[in-house]
Amino acid sequence: MDRMLVVVFDTEAKTYEGKTALYQLESEGSISVSAYAVVAKNADGTATVKKTGNDGPLGTLAGTSVGSLIGAFGGAAGLAIGAAVGLLAGIVADIHNAKTGADFIDDVTKELLPGKFALVAEIKEDLTAPVDLRMEALGGKVFRRTMSNVQNTVDKEEVEALNADLKQLQAEHAKAHADRKAKLQEKIDQLNSKIQARHEKAKERREAAEREVKAKAEALKTKAAAWKAKAAETHV
Numbered sequence: 467m468d469r470m471l472v473v474v475f476d477t478e479a480k481t482y483e484g485k486t487a488l489y490q491l492e493s494e495g496s497i498s499v500s501a502y503a504v505v506a507k508n509a510d511g512t513a514t515v516k517k518t519g520n521d522g523p524l525g526t527l528a529g530t531s532v533g534s535l536i537g538a539f540g541g542a543a544g545l546a547i548g549a550a551v552g553l554l555a556g557i558v559a560d561i562h563n564a565k566t567g568a569d570f571i572d573d574v575t576k577e578l579l580p581g582k583f584a585l586v587a588e589i590k591e592d593l594t595a596p597v598d599l600r601m602e603a604l605g606g607k608v609f610r611r612t613m614s615n616v617q618n619t620v621d622k623e624e625v626e627a628l629n630a631d632l633k634q635l636q637a638e639h640a641k642a643h644a645d646r647k648a649k650l651q652e653k654i655d656q657l658n659s660k661i662q663a664r665h666e667k668a669k670e671r672r673e674a675a676e677r678e679v680k681a682k683a684e685a686l687k688t689k690a691a692a693w694k695a696k697a698a699e700t701h702v
Contacts (some may be wrong), residue, residue, distance in 0.1 A: 470535060471608070471609070471610050472609040473606040473607065473609070475585070475607075476605065481583040484600075484606050485504060485517075487604065488502065491596050491600060497596065498591075501587065503518040503586045503587075504583065505539060505578075505583065505586055506582075506583050507579060507581065507583070507584070508580060513536060513539040516583075535586060536586055538571045539575060585606070625665070625668075628664065631657055632654065639651060639654060
């Protein structure tokens with residue numbers, strides 16, 4: 467399953483040990499890592515990205531699920547970008563794009579207090595025990611959430627609600643006296659604009675998700691080729 471993983475540590479050193487352990491698990495075949503970041507929670511409540519890593523053509527984390535989750539930790543105006551990762555300036559605090567849900571972010575932020583650090587990663591795993599055992603041995607507290615496209619359902623429900631309001635206004639408009647028709651038409655036009663905006667936003671999210679999936683697929687191909695080459699060298 468594709469999961470968002472967050473492991474909170476008391477020190478930066480332990481967080482980097484957690485990152486190393488994560489990639490050791492990948493080399494053992496227990497998990498697959500798409501992207502990661504090490505994040506520090508500052509005294510003023512902002513989140514500083516200390517280091518990032520991702521495979522192949524994913525580029526920076528800006529616009530990805532990991533990037534969106536990091537943005538949510540610091541709030542829309544509370545993300546301090548570390549000097550080593552200046553290209554992450556495009557990160558925004560969009561809970562919907564994080565594909566995890568507000569409750570997951572709340573659980574993490576309650577533990578990620580000022581002075582603490584977090585290893586944030588998007589991984590694929592079949593069992594939770596390998597990651598849990600390694601991270602807990604290092605003193606980390608593990609949070610994970612299966613990633614979903616739940617926002618697609620939310621978008622659909624919101625559009626359906628807006629359409630219901632629109633039908634009601636249109637019915638009233640058809641029966642209204644001339645002096646009311648103008649005001650009702652104004653409301654109808656506003657609702658139509660909102661519905662169109664919702665459709666555009668949903669389209670943008672779908673396209674972004676498609677780009678991310680393609681990038682991950684290319685990253686896996688690159689990784690598989692590297693492993694194959696390494697295996698061939700070992701047997702020479």
